[in-house]
Amino acid sequence: xxxxxxxxxxxxxxxxxLIRSHFEDKYADLNGQVPATIPVYPxxxxxxxxxxxxxxxxxxxxxxVVSCKLPVTSFxxxxxxxxxxxEGMFHNAxxxxxFKISRQKDPPFFSCSSAGDNLVHPVKAYxxxxxxxxxxxxxxxxxxxxxxARVRLHGFSDREIAVVRAFLMADIESAxxxxxxxxxxxxxxxxxxxxxxxxxxxxxxxxxxxxxxxLPQITASEVSKVAENYRTTCSCVIKTVEPRARVTPEDLKAxxxxxxxxxxxxxxxxxxxxxxxxEIVDNKPTxxxxxxxSDFPEFGATExxxxxxxxxxxxxxxxxxxxxxxxxxxxxxxxxxxESDFLSCSMGSTIAGEIGVFGHRPSMxxxxxxxxxxxxxxxxxxxxxxxxxxxxxxxxxxxxxxxYQLFVTNVVPGREExxxxxxxxxxxxxxxxxxxxxxxANRVRELNYGDSYYFKPVTVKELKKIDPKKACQYFDxxxxxxxxxxxxxxxxxxxxxxxxxxxxxxxxxPRPTEPVMxxxxxxLKGLPFTxxxxxxxxxxxxxxxxxxxxxxxxxxxxxxGPNVMEEVHLTGFICxxxxxxxxxxxxxxxxxxxxxxxxxxxGGSKPSRVGNVRGDIAISFxxxxxSSWKLVDFALDEVTALQEGGPKSEDVATILELEKRTFENxxxxxxxxxxxxxxxxxxxxxxxxxxxxFQLQDEWRNSVRSILTAETMQDALQxxxxxxxxxxxxxxxxxxxxxxxxxxxxxxxxxxxxxGKVALAAAxxxxxxxxxxxxxxxx
Numbered sequence: 011x012x013x014x015x016x017x018x019x020x021x022x023x024x025x026x027x028l029i030r031s032h033f034e035d036k037y038a039d040l041n042g043q044v045p046a047t048i049p050v051y052p053x054x055x056x057x058x059x060x061x062x063x064x065x066x067x068x069x070x071x072x073x074x075v076v077s078c079k080l081p082v083t084s085f086x087x088x089x090x091x092x093x094x095x096x097e098g099m100f101h102n103a104x105x106x107x108x109f110k111i112s113r114q115k116d117p118p119f120f121s122c123s124s125a126g127d128n129l130v131h132p133v134k135a136y137x138x139x140x141x142x143x144x145x146x147x148x149x150x151x152x153x154x155x156x157x158x159a160r161v162r163l164h165g166f167s168d169r170e171i172a173v174v175r176a177f178l179m180a181d182i183e184s185a186x187x188x189x190x191x192x193x194x195x196x197x198x199x200x201x202x203x204x205x206x207x208x209x210x211x212x213x214x215x216x217x218x219x220x221x222x223x224x225l226p227q228i229t230a231s232e233v234s235k236v237a238e239n240y241r242t243t244c245s246c247v248i249k250t251v252e253p254r255a256r257v258t259p260e261d262l263k264a265x266x267x268x269x270x271x272x273x274x275x276x277x278x279x280x281x282x283x284x285x286x287x288x289e290i291v292d293n294k295p296t297x298x299x300x301x302x303x304s305d306f307p308e309f310g311a312t313e314x315x316x317x318x319x320x321x322x323x324x325x326x327x328x329x330x331x332x333x334x335x336x337x338x339x340x341x342x343x344x345x346x347x348x349e350s351d352f353l354s355c356s357m358g359s360t361i362a363g364e365i366g367v368f369g370h371r372p373s374m375x376x377x378x379x380x381x382x383x384x385x386x387x388x389x390x391x392x393x394x395x396x397x398x399x400x401x402x403x404x405x406x407x408x409x410x411x412x413x414y415q416l417f418v419t420n421v422v423p424g425r426e427e428x429x430x431x432x433x434x435x436x437x438x439x440x441x442x443x444x445x446x447x448x449x450x451a452n453r454v455r456e457l458n459y460g461d462s463y464y465f466k467p468v469t470v471k472e473l474k475k476i477d478p479k480k481a482c483q484y485f486d487x488x489x490x491x492x493x494x495x496x497x498x499x500x501x502x503x504x505x506x507x508x509x510x511x512x513x514x515x516x517x518x519x520p521r522p523t524e525p526v527m528x529x530x531x532x533x534l535k536g537l538p539f540t541x542x543x544x545x546x547x548x549x550x551x552x553x554x555x556x557x558x559x560x561x562x563x564x565x566x567x568x569x570x571g572p573n574v575m576e577e578v579h580l581t582g583f584i585c586x587x588x589x590x591x592x593x594x595x596x597x598x599x600x601x602x603x604x605x606x607x608x609x610x611x612x613g614g615s616k617p618s619r620v621g622n623v624r625g626d627i628a629i630s631f632x633x634x635x636x637s638s639w640k641l642v643d644f645a646l647d648e649v650t651a652l653q654e655g656g657p658k659s660e661d662v663a664t665i666l667e668l669e670k671r672t673f674e675n676x677x678x679x680x681x682x683x684x685x686x687x688x689x690x691x692x693x694x695x696x697x698x699x700x701x702x703x704f705q706l707q708d709e710w711r712n713s714v715r716s717i718l719t720a721e722t723m724q725d726a727l728q729x730x731x732x733x734x735x736x737x738x739x740x741x742x743x744x745x746x747x748x749x750x751x752x753x754x755x756x757x758x759x760x761x762x763x764x765x766g767k768v769a770l771a772a773a774x775x776x777x778x779x780x781x782x783x784x785x786x787x788x789x
Contacts, residue, residue: 065255079245100236118153165234176381186218298517319493334501337398342529358485410515446552450744460540491526498687541566656724
């Protein structure tokens with residue numbers, strides 16, 4: 011055994027002394043025998059490929075997996091390290107091709123990836139995994155094997171390897187820049203691999219230097235040779251997983267023979283590379299200018315109002331040398347859309363994302379961003395539209411270019427792109443319908459939100475009603491008017507470098523002559539949803555391969571009064587208290603669960619400056635189906651006990667300490683400060699003075715912490731949750747479906763004697779009919 015300790019220690023000697031005091035005198039009772047060495051069990055190889063075809067009723071979709079087993083190689087010398095880079099480049103280059111294939115017309119698969127994996131000590135594996143449409147496993151397998159054969163015949167191009175090299179160089183540079191800010195867990199894991207697998211620990215400085223030296227020396231032909239390890243003679247196993255097994259091992263063998271014949275006859279053509287534009291932005295915009303500037307030294311931020319109306323707030327930090335985070339928001343979202351248009355508009359982000367929201371197709375953009383650490387995503391919610399990003403300080407220009415492109419690009423849905431998106435969405439919906447946990451989550455939403463159209467899952471039948479043109483037009487309008495957006499930027503920002511880029515790419519976004527999607531937060535439409543007035547206890551029964559059980563108990567929450575923001579903070583403390591106490595009861599007292607979670611959702615209400623805040627508090631856990639309802643009652647009893655008798659003082663002290671530690675740790679993270687800036691702008695008390703809004707956040711938190719005692723916590727439990735809690739809640743349990751015979755017997759047992767005899771005869775006839783149908787179907 012080994013003990014690894016990594017952290018912010020005053021000195022390492024005291025830690026070593028602690029470890030010795032606790033572990034040095036611990037010895038195994040070997041009765042004088044020599045400790046046994048760890049045995050090595052050989053894994054036999056096989057020249058002929060093996061095939062397996064699985065039918066899995068709960069499968070999330072159809073998939074193909076190709077694995078090739080290889081002896082584990084040593085990892086001790088520079089040559090070993092070099093080969094590990096070559097392997098990584100191979101998988102990376104192959105995955106780039108797979109991604110581009112998945113975005114072609116009528117693609118053979120939706121996604122595919124290649125990776126290495128340490129299976130067991132003597133062997134490692136190369137794994138190809140592809141997800142595809144139902145009845146598409148043979149097409150996916152042929153495409154995957156053909157691509158590997160193409161690499162063996164023609165190799166990767168120099169440009170493909172240059173793209174991969176740039177990605178790896180950017181990753182190692184980022185790690186090197188943040189070498190002094192590395193997470194303790196990363197260092198710990200490095201020492202664990204040293205102990206378990208003998209991997210060397212060299213430090214990021216040496217590794218970065220080594221990788222920068224080796225990467226330029228590795229050629230395309232060297233990387234391409236790794237494809238030899240994917241031959242079907244390399245202890246290969248090919249598996250398919252389908253909701254219902256449709257292919258056979260003979261079908262898989264035929265595909266393997268077909269591709270081998272094509273490769274031997276050299277009938278597989280080279281990879282067809284597409285032309286990649288040099289620049290993300292074709293024509294540089296005209297830079298905007300600063301209309302007004304406000305500095306906030308109390309929390310180290312600067313606010314700018316740009317000439318196009320966009321509001322920018324940036325905060326410079328030194329937490330991570332290679333990180334800049336940003337997020338922009340504007341009020342107004344899907345709640346403003348008519349119910350008849352909701353389905354099409356809600357699909358806008360999905361359809362536009364596949365076509366390309368940054369002015370270039372996703373497959374093309376992937377190559378354009380090679381060697382750059384910059385990503386931007388967007389979301390259209392009920393009450394807000396947001397975009398967010400993460401980049402290296404050196405790639406801030408690229409990230410801001412993407413934001414600029416998001417606002418100036420008009421997404422035009424092409425027939426083939428829409429067909430692909432709809433096919434992928436259809437397969438995803440079918441996969442969700444087979445998934446018991448999705449059915450469970452859908453039922454929870456339907457109950458808790460009164461069957462509101464906003465929370466309903468999309469069905470395959472409804473896909474036909476979607477208008478792609480309307481979806482893309484709505485998406486375009488969501489990110490069109492910069493004057494409605496506020497943007498927060500936090501991280502290693504150098505104002506001298508960043509300000510000209512902000513003015514060029516954010517200030518340069520053209521402002522429409524007429525406002526587009528300009529909404530006052532107090533005038534937004536609220537989502538139509540209602541929580542059940544009483545108690546609802548339901549079971550969702552689904553067929554499962556392994557019997558599992560998930561439970562969710564939900565209470566409605568409505569925060570009222572002039573101190574509603576303090577109530578929001580109190581709700582967070584209530585969740586932590588309930589989670590702690592329910593864990594104590596269900597796990598430590600009754601030994602029935604491993605973990606339990608208590609979460610709050612307060613996003614149901616529109617973000618107006620007045621009115622109550624509506625939402626819910628949910629208790630969730632997994633358990634044995636046999637004891638599920640008993641545990642629901644135990645949890646309700648515990649909440650009732652807290653409402654009636656209050657928590658213990660030590661429980662309150664514990665959650666105060668946990669919140670304090672989370673707050674202190676958060677102050678060393680960029681994401682914490684980004685969230686604080688956004689919450690200050692989105693606060694119902696924000697009227698234009700960011701400093702005041704920021705100060706109020708601290709006052710609300712400190713106010714709640716100062717008054718939090720066992721008595722005030724009891725008052726909050728009675729005020730925020732239904733009182734008593736057992737009078738209004740929903741409880742939904744996901745249960746394994748009973749066998750048909752059990753279901754019939756359960757119904758029959760509930761009938762009187764004469765009705766039971768008739769029902770029993772009918773049940774027997776039904777079962778016999780099902781038996782005959784299955785026999786005929788197999789034959």
